Amino acid sequence: MNPLNKEPEIQVALEQLVDLLAEHDSIQEFQKVQQRALQNEKLQTLEEQIKQVQKAAVQFAHYDKPEAKKQANAEIDRLKKEYEDQPLVISYRQKLLDANEILHYITDNFEKRVNDAIEEEDLNASKD
DSSP states (O other): OGOOOOOOHHHHHHHHHHHHHHHHHHHHHHEEEHHHHEEEHHHHHHHHHHHHHHHHHHHEEEOOOHHHHHHHHHHHHHHEEEEETTHHHHHHHHHHHHHHHHHHHHHHHHHHHHHHHHHHHHHHHHOO
């Protein structure tokens, strides 16, 4: 059973927080860049090329072809660098960091408040 079902006011507060987060500029910017990245044909092509060369490298290793494997790994490195150097990927990673920073701030703040409330409750209980 979901413990939030026992506390409807917690569920309402959580839904409000999720709504507020969805409206935050950093979250919206991240979602826009994420959508653009997911729909970008060049990125999709690079991802597919990386996967294909990785599969080939595994096959070369399996069939004990070290030189072919070495060449495949070099190609993987080149494709990954090309992927990582794409402006959209760079922007995506920065927006992800920004969004994560907000979420960490919120979770840290919640953790501190919950711990403070528990400590206060324990102090009050020990006084009784």
